[in-house]
Amino acid sequence: MKIIGYRDRVVVPVPKADGTDYREAAQKSTFDNHLKSITILQPDGPSFTVEGHTVRWANWEFHVAFDMRSGPIISLASIYDHNKDEYRRVLYRGFISELFVPYMDLTEEWYYRTFLDAGEYGFGQSAVPLQPLRDCPENAMFLDGYFTAQDGTPAKISNVFCLFERYAGDIMWRHTEAALPGDVRLPDVSLVLRMVSTVANYDYVIDWEFKQTGTIKVTAGLTGLLAVRGSIYTHKDQIMQEEYGTLLAENVLGPRHDHFISFHLDLDIDGEANSLVKAKLQRVRTTDGRSPRKSYWRVVNETAKRESDAKIHLGSGATEILVTNPNKRTKVGNDIGYRLIPRTVASRLLANDDYPQKRGAFSKYNVWVTPYNRSEKWAGGLFVDQSHGDDNLATWSLRDREIEKKDIVLWYTLGFHHVPCSEDFPIMPTLTNGFELKPTNFFDYNPMLKFKPPQQVRRPSNCTSSIKILPQ
Amino acid sequence: MKIIGYRDRVVVPVPKADGTDYREAAQKSTFDNHLKSITILQPDGPSFTVEGHTVRWANWEFHVAFDMRSGPIISLASIYDHNKDEYRRVLYRGFISELFVPYMDLTEEWYYRTFLDAGEYGFGQSAVPLQPLRDCPENAMFLDGYFTAQDGTPAKISNVFCLFERYAGDIMWRHTEAALPGDVRLPDVSLVLRMVSTVANYDYVIDWEFKQTGTIKVTAGLTGLLAVRGSIYTHKDQIMQEEYGTLLAENVLGPRHDHFISFHLDLDIDGEANSLVKAKLQRVRTTDGRSPRKSYWRVVNETAKRESDAKIHLGSGATEILVTNPNKRTKVGNDIGYRLIPRTVASRLLANDDYPQKRGAFSKYNVWVTPYNRSEKWAGGLFVDQSHGDDNLATWSLRDREIEKKDIVLWYTLGFHHVPCSEDFPIMPTLTNGFELKPTNFFDYNPMLKFKPPQQVRRPSNCTSSIKILPQ
Numbered sequence: 030m031k032i033i034g035y036r037d038r039v040v041v042p043v044p045k046a047d048g049t050d051y052r053e054a055a056q057k058s059t060f061d062n063h064l065k066s067i068t069i070l071q072p073d074g075p076s077f078t079v080e081g082h083t084v085r086w087a088n089w090e091f092h093v094a095f096d097m098r099s100g101p102i103i104s105l106a107s108i109y110d111h112n113k114d115e116y117r118r119v120l121y122r123g124f125i126s127e128l129f130v131p132y133m134d135l136t137e138e139w140y141y142r143t144f145l146d147a148g149e150y151g152f153g154q155s156a157v158p159l160q161p162l163r164d165c166p167e168n169a170m171f172l173d174g175y176f177t178a179q180d181g182t183p184a185k186i187s188n189v190f191c192l193f194e195r196y197a198g199d200i201m202w203r204h205t206e207a208a209l210p211g212d213v214r215l216p217d218v219s220l221v222l223r224m225v226s227t228v229a230n231y232d233y234v235i236d237w238e239f240k241q242t243g244t245i246k247v248t249a250g251l252t253g254l255l256a257v258r259g260s261i262y263t264h265k266d267q268i269m270q271e272e273y274g275t276l277l278a279e280n281v282l283g284p285r286h287d288h289f290i291s292f293h294l295d296l297d298i299d300g301e302a303n304s305l306v307k308a309k310l311q312r313v314r315t316t317d318g319r320s321p322r323k324s325y326w327r328v329v330n331e332t333a334k335r336e337s338d339a340k341i342h343l344g345s346g347a348t349e350i351l352v353t354n355p356n357k358r359t360k361v362g363n364d365i366g367y368r369l370i371p372r373t374v375a376s377r378l379l380a381n382d383d384y385p386q387k388r389g390a391f392s393k394y395n396v397w398v399t400p401y402n403r404s405e406k407w408a409g410g411l412f413v414d415q416s417h418g419d420d421n422l423a424t425w426s427l428r429d430r431e432i433e434k435k436d437i438v439l440w441y442t443l444g445f446h447h448v449p450c451s452e453d454f455p456i457m458p459t460l461t462n463g464f465e466l467k468p469t470n471f472f473d474y475n476p477m478l479k480f481k482p483p484q485q486v487r488r489p490s491n492c493t494s495s496i497k498i499l500p501q
Numbered sequence: 502m503k504i505i506g507y508r509d510r511v512v513v514p515v516p517k518a519d520g521t522d523y524r525e526a527a528q529k530s531t532f533d534n535h536l537k538s539i540t541i542l543q544p545d546g547p548s549f550t551v552e553g554h555t556v557r558w559a560n561w562e563f564h565v566a567f568d569m570r571s572g573p574i575i576s577l578a579s580i581y582d583h584n585k586d587e588y589r590r591v592l593y594r595g596f597i598s599e600l601f602v603p604y605m606d607l608t609e610e611w612y613y614r615t616f617l618d619a620g621e622y623g624f625g626q627s628a629v630p631l632q633p634l635r636d637c638p639e640n641a642m643f644l645d646g647y648f649t650a651q652d653g654t655p656a657k658i659s660n661v662f663c664l665f666e667r668y669a670g671d672i673m674w675r676h677t678e679a680a681l682p683g684d685v686r687l688p689d690v691s692l693v694l695r696m697v698s699t700v701a702n703y704d705y706v707i708d709w710e711f712k713q714t715g716t717i718k719v720t721a722g723l724t725g726l727l728a729v730r731g732s733i734y735t736h737k738d739q740i741m742q743e744e745y746g747t748l749l750a751e752n753v754l755g756p757r758h759d760h761f762i763s764f765h766l767d768l769d770i771d772g773e774a775n776s777l778v779k780a781k782l783q784r785v786r787t788t789d790g791r792s793p794r795k796s797y798w799r800v801v802n803e804t805a806k807r808e809s810d811a812k813i814h815l816g817s818g819a820t821e822i823l824v825t826n827p828n829k830r831t832k833v834g835n836d837i838g839y840r841l842i843p844r845t846v847a848s849r850l851l852a853n854d855d856y857p858q859k860r861g862a863f864s865k866y867n868v869w870v871t872p873y874n875r876s877e878k879w880a881g882g883l884f885v886d887q888s889h890g891d892d893n894l895a896t897w898s899l900r901d902r903e904i905e906k907k908d909i910v911l912w913y914t915l916g917f918h919h920v921p922c923s924e925d926f927p928i929m930p931t932l933t934n935g936f937e938l939k940p941t942n943f944f945d946y947n948p949m950l951k952f953k954p955p956q957q958v959r960r961p962s963n964c965t966s967s968i969k970i971l972p973q
Binding site: 048051052053056058059060061062063064065066067068069070071072073074075076087088111133134135140141157160162163164165166167168169193194195196197198199200201202203204205206209212213214216217218221225227230232234241242243250252253254262263264265266271273275276277278279285308310311312314315319320321322323324325326327328344347349358359360361362363368370371372373374375376378379380382383384385386446448450451452453454455456457458459468469470471472473474475476477478479480481482483484485 | 520524525530531532533536538539544547548583605606607613629634637638640670673681684685699704714726734735736737743747751757780783786794796797798831832835842847856918922923924927928931942945946947950951952953954956
């Protein structure tokens with residue numbers, strides 16, 4: 030092989046290296062923020078058990094697997110209902126199905142940078158071994174992951190997951206009543222399963238968090254390095270045309286981009302037959318004299334009958350998204366359900382006919398629902414390299430199948446629009462977004478009402494000096 | 502005084518008391534979730550200091566005051582920039598200005614229940630003494646609050662605030678580079694100032710959280726008891742008309758309602774002269790052949806010149822809201838700024854001419870900006886009892902004053918639409934929402950780049966048995 034020619038379209042100065050090395054060892058003057066040590070203390074150890082791949086903690090049990098394409102796969106997640114004395118299924122299987130990261134830079138060297146991180150790179154395969162005390166707190170337990178390497182042999186990623194109990198100082202509930210001075214509260218302790226996947230420059234911190242009140246909370250944190258490009262500019266005032274990004278430092282430009290993460294959520298809310306309900310909060314005018322009020326809002330529930338009914342753009346939050354089990358009801362007759370609560374909603378801005386958007390078409394809606402089909406796992410298609418968008422969520426759902434009272438899959442796309450800023454350089458403080466799946470008329474009443482709080486501890490005063498300080 | 506008559510419009514059965522007492526002592530069978538003890542350990546104590554009302558921690562310093570109407574008032578919040586070797590102002594003053602809680606029940610006994618919790622009750626005056634280990638973690642310090650009682654004498658609320666360092670096991674940033682095996686990460690330790698205000702049935706948990714990376718994060722947690730009403734119904738199937746709420750238990754109905762919390766945020770981003778910038782992310786079509794791509798998105802910055810330009814409905818997140826200091830720029834020329842990042846956005850649904858909406862008119866937009874005016878503190882007006890909406894944010898801003906390069910106040914309304922569900926009864930697991938103020942081209946680069954991590958600790962192994970277990 031020999032080089033027979035090359036084209037040097039743009040010549041830009043090499044950016045100064047000064048201040049661009051993010052590593053601790055490279056910092057000439059290291060400042061001290063005077064933070065004293067802080068850690069999570071569980072004097073009697075963690076409260077969860079791991080048997081094989083089954084995790085049991087508090088009222089939850091679930092199976093966790095590692096997949097080279099999607100990373101963690103949570104399955105058979107069920108919550109114990111002490112009132113019914115049984116485990117009730119919530120999530121048959123949940124995992125990251127695809128990530129779509131289109132850059133908004135039209136220059137010749139960048140326009141094609143529109144990545145599908147799971148299908149192209151392997152979101153699990155890009156996972157990094159988690160480092161105790163750095164990536165996960167002191168009370169974490171670590172699990173290894175295995176996958177099939179290119180030559181067919183088993184490959185291992187040590188410490189690919191960590192499991193730890195989180196206590197951020199929050200209150201599960203409380204109340205102070207004037208006439209009843211006694212009040213109740215429980216600490217909001219939850220269980221977190223974490224993986225970090227470093228897909229080239231970006232590091233994704235994925236947390237699956239289980240709360241005792243029944244909520245499953247998923248958080249994606251974005252950190253690592255921005256993909257940057259060289260630039261002729263050293264100051265913003267020199268820029269007279271669209272440069273597709275933010276000038277971060279002299280001769281360093283951070284192009285704008287999106288991150289869309291599609292979650293495949295095969296919910297089985299208390300059984301397989303589920304429906305998607307759009308609970309629309311609608312203003313009603315009451316100027317007919319029936320009330321001194323001139324308006325209020327009501328809830329109009331619409332059950333999605335076919336896939337086309339469940340392609341949803343989420344806006345200002347006036348529609349609640351529920352997955353219900355219409356065959357089961359609470360004691361007083363409400364449909365058993367779980368609610369999807371998005372955090373910050375971001376919707377795709379690319380045009381439908383743009384080639385990257387055809388491939389990452391799952392980002393067209395925030396929510397999709399399909400009937401379960403074992404071949405429909407990867408929102409961007411099974412084979413994504415050079416794909417044309419003919420085998421993906423958008424295409425499958427064109428069949429407009431029936432989804433009412435079926436074994437359905439909820440696809441939620443978590444999005445970030447990223448306009449880089451100077452704080453993101455040379456390394457980016459974690460930016461997070463997420464969603465929750467919250468029991469909504471799943472239990473007959475507050476499921477933690479009759480539970481007693483864990484024992485409280487104070488710092489042992491007689492052994493302060495024996496705390497082991499680890500080398501940095 | 503004597504009763505000369507009464508009208509008994511509706512007669513409903515008294516709901517069963519069974520299962521409605523939320524207190525721990527009332528639970529006949531108390532279940533154990535088998536959670537082992539968990540706490541935050543700071544073997545060398547907290548890292549913050551409190552001198553008078555000034556709190557200093559890591560790179561932050563701010564003043565905290567207690568106000569009987571709004572609760573905590575954060576002022577003069579500044580962050581140390583080691584690069585410039587100076588404290589730089591972020592927030593001149595921030596506080597909860599008003600809460601608007603309209604119920605959506607048109608019945609005679611309920612239609613008027615549209616509360617302004619700060620102006621009518623005193624959000625600070627309704628604060629409750631925080632209980633160590635229950636309301637705040639072990640490493641918390643407590644502060645008292647004072648206000649003027651009705652008879653003019655000073656009144657005290659003990660432990661009205663707590664201050665604690667939060668470490669939820671999160672990563673401030675990280676990166677693993679294939680060719681550079683060494684990787685860096687800092688634990689995401691932050692400082693939280695908390696108050697809990699119990700306005701009759703609802704308990705609001707308000708957290709002001711300061712992050713070392715420069716972000717101020719505000720979280721409002723809603724817990725306590727739903728306001729419920731008696732009902733003739735024992736099962737949903739009996740309900741044939743609009744009942745304005747969810748049947749939670751036999752004969753107990755939870756009416757639907759909203760919570761809108763208006764934050765008065767007098768930002769002084771690196772000085773007083775600030776502007777509001779709407780950074781609109783807009784799709785651009787590129788079908789003219791200039792690129793193989795058919796679209797991308799760009800950012801169009803619009804600086805609000807007058808108040809009318811800054812009345813903003815937030816939707817799907819395609820507009821970023823920035824407060825900038827146009828007189829100051831980063832080294833490479835970006836305007837110094839902070840960005841408002843809302844979590845879940847909720848917009849009012851009541852009609853403008855509805856009487857409660859006139860009073861709580863601040864909920865009409867998610868964002869407003871006014872020029873600073875010392876008489877404009879309370880978004881619902883100074884005197885809200887029986888107010889008609891003629892002295893409030895909506896009215897003030899009709900003057901359409903200039904707000905460019907002025908000392909401006911950003912008003913953000915945090916909203917919840919609350920459709921009660923059975924899990925909220927008899928006591929409601931905490932429901933949270935919030936927003937962040939994040940440095941965006943405020944620093945020249947990642948402000949924590951050159952800081953070394955705090956010392957790490959492991960659990961002292963030789964004193965496990967001496968952990969003091971407190972009585973429940």
